[in-house]
Amino acid sequence: MRIVFMGTPDFAVPSLRALVNHGYEVVGVFTQPDRPAGRGKKLKPSPVKSAAEELNLPIFQPVKLKTAEEIQRLRELSPDCIIVVAYGQLLSKEILDLPPQGCINVHASLLPAYRGAAPIHWALIRGETRTGVTTMQMDEGLDTGDILLTRDVPISEEETMGEVHDKLASLGGDVLIATLRELEKGTLRSVPQTGESNYAPLLKREHEQLNWTSGAVELHRQIRGLNPWPGAFTVFRGENLKVWRSTVFPSEKNQVTEKAAPEDCIPSSGQILAVSGDGLLVQTGNGTLWLLEVQPAGKRPMSARDFFNGRHGQLGEQFS
Template sequence: MRVVFMGTPDFAVPSLQALVEGGHEVAAVFTQPDRPAGRGKQLKQSPVKVFATEAGLKVFQPPKIKDPLTVAELSELIPDCIVVVAYGQILSRAILEIPPFGCVNVHASLLPHYRGAAPIHWAVMNGESVTGVTTMLMDEGLDTGDILLQREYAIEPDETTGEVHDALAEMGGTLLLATLDGLAKHAISPRPQDGEYSYAVLLTRDHEQIQWGRSARELHNQIRGLNPWPGAYTHFQGEGLKIWRSRVMPNLKMKNASIAVQREAPSQPGQTVGIEPDGILVQTGEGILKLLEVQPAGKRPMPARDFFNGRRATIGEAFS
């Protein structure tokens, strides 16, 4: 099949790679313009552009995909199908009507759940045990098109967004090939999205802040859901601190005086209640959370116990 590919971040690369290795004719690749990045604000190419350039594919980077000249260029490419994977721009009806097999989107959730920009983050942060990948025929709505194929993925209790992201990206490439094969053979019947839907809204700074009054399980899900980006944060001894890895301590009883100090007054959420060889024990609104890896502002990630010892902290001090 002759395909035009639209995508930008790392998540889209396995799908483009699958098209190339699967024998499809990739007529062109559309990706976002190079953006300033890093302290030097030098222009940085998107991961899709890097892969496409190395593969010798024609690359377009229009600031606005809806521009009439860009639409005309797309039409002149005569694609059988346009494949969209985390491109970052909304397609107009004029574009949606160009390819005879339609515009196929690879989305990182089991639609109609988690439509929108951050489906993997929210699936992990909400403690979902199952997510997946959906291919759909695009319409003018936000992830509202008819479903083509879906595949489930089981999320492990300690799995991070980064780990789920990588697994779903690979799954997306495989599912995309199956989808295009099914469309070419007229073996797939698109079906409307039925049932309740939800949106995975863009993350804000408020979503990153740890509220210690929540349960240990909720905080653990938040921490792993924001790993590797943008990171859950708190404060300790007046300094900002990101927490990258944690563990829920079920039914923990503080018996060993060398590990924890028993306190006459009940511990408050955010208060350190003990230290173990691999981490710091912190009281939450419900249960104990062990912090395993943290990152002070301006420093590299480090074991939580090393951080605690380096600050000459004492059990009973609190995160805020």
């Protein structure tokens, strides 16, 4: 089977490698143009481009895929199927109709849940306990095509977005190959999406700041859901502070703290109540959050305790 592969970020790389490892003829890899990165703003290739170069595959990086020139290029490649994994550009109906076996998308959610650009982030932020991978027969809508195969996995209470991402990226390659095997055997069946759907929009700066009037559970989910990118942050003494790790502090009173605010203190949201272990106990709108790892601007990640001591922090100070 002749395959054109379209993808850009790390998530797509295991799917591309799976195609090559299982003997599929990848006749072209389409990925986004190189982007400036780092302080020097040097052009950096996408992870998919780097993988395609390693695999000696033909690479195409159109700024826009919908032009007549790119559509003609696709016709000349004559793919039996187009595989799309987090490519970053929408496909026109002309492209969707071009390959005899259609266009198949690998999506990092259990559709119709979490359609859109950031399904893994939002699954964690919203407290899902399961997620997965769906292969889908693409149509003109945004992740609305018929479902081909799904595989689900649990999400633990402490897993980060990065950990779930890597698990789903690997699973995506497996589900893609299973989908193509059934397609080749003629046993693949598509099922229209049914049930309640929701949307996983691109993350904005407003999604990254911790609002301490929220509950400890919600804040912990937000921190996990934004680790390792783009990172949740709070403000301490007027400076932004990334927060990488936390846990919800148990309500039981048998936890020993090394240094704590007076018992008659009435805490407010964002107030630092105690130093405990390597972390700081912080009051939220509902419960206490244990901050464990933070990163000041221009510094490396460190324990929250080391940060607090390095700043000569005082109990009762607040994050905002």
